[in-house]
Amino acid sequence: MTPRPWRRWLAGAAALAGALAPFAGSPYRRAGAEHATASATATATTTIDVAELVRVVADQEDHVSAVELAGWIRARLPGLRVIDVRSASEFAAYHIPGAEHVPLERLTATRFGADETVVLYSELGVHGAQAWVFLRALGHRRVVFLRNGLHEWLDDVMSPTLPPDAPVEAEAAFARVAELSRWFGGSPRRLTGGPAAAPAAPRRRGC
Amino acid sequence: MTAPWIDGDTSAAGLAIAVGCGAAFGAALERAGLGSARKLVGQFYGTDLTVLKVMLSAIVVAMLGAFWLGQLGVLDLARVAVPETWLAPQLVGGVVFGAGMAIAGLCPGTSCVAAASGRGDGLAVMLGMFSGVLVTGLAFAPLRALYEATARGPLTLSAWLGVPYGAVVLAVVAIALAGFGIAERIERPA
Numbered sequence: 001m002t003p004r005p006w007r008r009w010l011a012g013a014a015a016l017a018g019a020l021a022p023f024a025g026s027p028y029r030r031a032g033a034e035h036a037t038a039s040a041t042a043t044a045t046t047t048i049d050v051a052e053l054v055r056v057v058a059d060q061e062d063h064v065s066a067v068e069l070a071g072w073i074r075a076r077l078p079g080l081r082v083i084d085v086r087s088a089s090e091f092a093a094y095h096i097p098g099a100e101h102v103p104l105e106r107l108t109a110t111r112f113g114a115d116e117t118v119v120l121y122s123e124l125g126v127h128g129a130q131a132w133v134f135l136r137a138l139g140h141r142r143v144v145f146l147r148n149g150l151h152e153w154l155d156d157v158m159s160p161t162l163p164p165d166a167p168v169e170a171e172a173a174f175a176r177v178a179e180l181s182r183w184f185g186g187s188p189r190r191l192t193g194g195p196a197a198a199p200a201a202p203r204r205r206g207c
Numbered sequence: 208m209t210a211p212w213i214d215g216d217t218s219a220a221g222l223a224i225a226v227g228c229g230a231a232f233g234a235a236l237e238r239a240g241l242g243s244a245r246k247l248v249g250q251f252y253g254t255d256l257t258v259l260k261v262m263l264s265a266i267v268v269a270m271l272g273a274f275w276l277g278q279l280g281v282l283d284l285a286r287v288a289v290p291e292t293w294l295a296p297q298l299v300g301g302v303v304f305g306a307g308m309a310i311a312g313l314c315p316g317t318s319c320v321a322a323a324s325g326r327g328d329g330l331a332v333m334l335g336m337f338s339g340v341l342v343t344g345l346a347f348a349p350l351r352a353l354y355e356a357t358a359r360g361p362l363t364l365s366a367w368l369g370v371p372y373g374a375v376v377l378a379v380v381a382i383a384l385a386g387f388g389i390a391e392r393i394e395r396p397a
Contacts, residue, residue, distance in 0.1 A: 018380025027277030
């Protein structure tokens with residue numbers, strides 16, 4: 001092939017742009033400094049801004065519902081990381097599709113990008129909420145926990161039910177959840193009247 | 208209300224941009240001559256490494272573009288989707304993909320380009336590809352365990368290696384330029 005001079009120019013431009021990249025800092029807008037702070041203090045003793053955490057909890061910005069999380073996963077929310085903080089055996093038995101296993105003891109050593117939305121969950125929500133406090137203390141801002149843990153996922157996403165006397169507006173909401181549930185391989189059910197109408201125990205796969 | 212940093216998406220605009228990107232991608236592949244199975248197979252015989260060079264160029268251009276546009280505040284990288292990593296299924300998929308590419312002499316993108324430029328082999332590969340998708344969908348139940356195994360989330364080189372983005376950019380540019388140079392040297396006439 002005949003050498004073409006513009007190829008050398010393009011290669012030179014790429015080399016220059018690449019050589020300058022390490023000195024340019026994080027390419028993420030607004031979030032670069034925050035990311036660096038969070039990484040640097042991952043193993044250090046930190047001070048918690050209690051007032052800020054109280055505000056976040058009061059505004060209910062600390063948690064996510066299972067149905068909302070299912071919507072994020074299906075919509076492939078950019079930067080979403082779903083973190084299962086339970087034991088390895090519990091994770092192996094069942095976990096939310098796409099979840100990563102990071103037990104509490106490894107959580108503070110795990111790097112999360114400032115552009116990532118971290119969703120923490122445990123069996124019932126307690127450890128997930130504690131993990132939320134840990135990551136907030138380390139400076140991570142885009143972190144929430146699954147309100148009632150994996151049980152909420154199993155109840156509301158994998159086995160949602162509609163009572164027989166549900167109002168009309170609940171019908172429409174159930175149709176949306178049922179469609180989401182089927183996408184995850186769940187079994188939405190409309191309960192019939194009578195003594196057998198009580199919701200069946202949700203499937204607890206390995207919980 | 209939760210997670211105030213998450214807002215709605217604009218799927219109509221996104222689809223229009225995707226169509227535009229797809230058309231540009233197809234046109235670039237066609238101009239690079241990658242609609243020809245002979246050119247792709249040349250890869251495996253060391254006679255024509257155009258595919259490797261096109262891919263290295265594409266990676267460097269896209270990466271430098273994303274990085275510097277992010278630095279200049281033109282592109283918000285936090286809103287750019289990073290595909291999730293699923294180690295085991297993607298390794299298996301990579302082997303199947305590679306075998307299919309060696310047999311057919313075309314990959315999904317180039318088969319569309321070949322078919323669009325009137326080549327019968329391109330159309331045959333596309334039919335095979337869609338048949339494979341259909342069969343995989345029908346046989347999904349037994350494949351599900353593999354499909355969902357070893358999830359690592361949207362993993363980037365920077366997060367995985369624990370090094371700054373800029374250092375990854377420099378390393379990838381260096382590897383690509385070296386690869387480009389080596390490819391030019393080992394190419395020999397068919």
